[in-house]
Amino acid sequence: MSDQSSAMQGKILVIDDDPIITETIEILFDSDVTVLSTDNGRDGIALAAEEKPDLILLDVKMPDMDGYETCSELRLNPDIADIPIIFLTIKNESTDEATGLELGAIDYIAKPIVPQIIKARVKNHLTQKRQRDELENLSTIDALTGIANRRRLDEYLDTEWRRATRNKYSLSILMIDIDYFKSYNDNYGHQKGDDCLRAVAEAVSLAPRRPSDLVARYGGEEFCIVLPDTELASATEIAERVRQNVAGLEQENSGSPEYGIVTVSVGVATATPSSDDFNFDTLLELADKQLYQAKESGRNQISS
Incomplete structure (x- = not known):
């Protein structure tokens, strides 16, 4: 052509x-x-x-x-x-x-x-x-992983939050963190660490299945998935697919004492926007708190 x-x-x-x-x-x-x-x-x-x-x-x-x-x-x-x-x-x-x-x-x-x-x-x-x-x-693309970057995530969250407010439907967010990633970098080097980030990004991207679902790199070894018009139960199912997909890579991580492979922890939060005193930043904070809970519960876990 x-x-x-x-x-x-x-x-x-x-x-x-x-x-x-x-x-x-x-x-x-x-x-x-x-x-x-x-x-x-x-x-x-x-x-x-x-x-x-x-x-x-x-x-x-x-x-x-x-x-x-x-x-x-x-x-x-x-x-x-x-x-x-x-x-x-x-x-x-x-x-x-x-x-x-x-x-x-x-x-x-x-x-x-x-x-x-x-x-x-x-x-x-x-x-x-x-x-x-x-x-x-x-x-708006993360150069390392090829998925959406933080700028695109913030723009999309703003758009979808306003859309959810107008249409009165739920918006769900998954916060995802690679377990023991610092140890992985220390043990295998930063080049292998970058390879790991790319592999995890691809595995995470396979979990949501609608064009409206956005997978983004939040920063460092953290990822985020935005799920418009999605209730907590469905979001939790997608979170479990994320966890299984990454564990299914069976990528060695000697720095993980419990599992010996690369795993992720996932925090899930859902809200139906209804007022100005609750915004998408608040929803991100809730998902991050759930992520912390998943980490505290033993990693390779989901908390919702």
């Missing part, structure tokens, strides 16, 4: 009440880009929230809800607020363009659309978004 074709891959949403515009754009991009469409702002907002497109082409002049109002509504939803928006309009006054840009649009294309121009601009914006996403991904 050429660089040009890969740069064109992506998903765009067209919100325009003119079916000719939508049909023209669909033909223009053919199979290079997935084109979604709707003829009104309200459905466009719902479709954007459901499909998470890479780019939105938004007509300014539409009945009921115009493009400016639609843009404002899109920016109010934190899950889709960052999706780039290009306005399509027959208007050409600088004040109209300024209004769109002030609302957060990244570009402005006048109608009637010129196929070569709209294709070039969409291609450029999709390429830029892909590059931004790649940079963002690099900044």
Whole structure:
């Protein structure tokens, strides 16, 4: 596949009440880009929230809800607020363009659309978004283990805590610590210690099974799993899978007097967010206290 074709891959949403515009754009991009469409702002907002497109082409002049109002509504939803928006309009006054840009649009294309121009601009914006996403991904991945880092964990916890508050469901957290890891490093060296961290990260990542579950490196030899919409009983089952997966590696650890292999202890905490005086930091603290209890109970244990 050429660089040009890969740069064109992506998903765009067209919100325009003119079916000719939508049909023209669909033909223009053919199979290079997935084109979604709707003829009104309200459905466009719902479709954007459901499909998470890479780019939105938004007509300014539409009945009921115009493009400016639609843009404002899109920016109010934190899950889709960052999706780039290009306005399509027959208007050409600088004040109209300024209004769109002030609302957060990244570009402005006048109608009637010129196929070569709209294709070039969409291609450029999709390429830029892909590059931004790649940079963002690099900044949220732990370099050693390849799983999410602490920054990504904090961002995800904040998002999922707010979502759980809105939807009134439970949020569970697992805090995981490698038992006797300092002794492991002392006995086998830091290179082997890094290899151990990578192996444990992979084993831990196999325990949760939903795309919405996040596995992250919390720091040092500690890991964390965020489980949205998960009750304590289910979270405890996942914690047991974590423990079994790591023990199943059967990786020697002479510094572990009880087991002789690498093991983990897991603390589990669950909450249903309901007030401002209890936040995800408090939930992390509860999980950490349970982790301490698991350590005190003999390690290679779960406490919930």
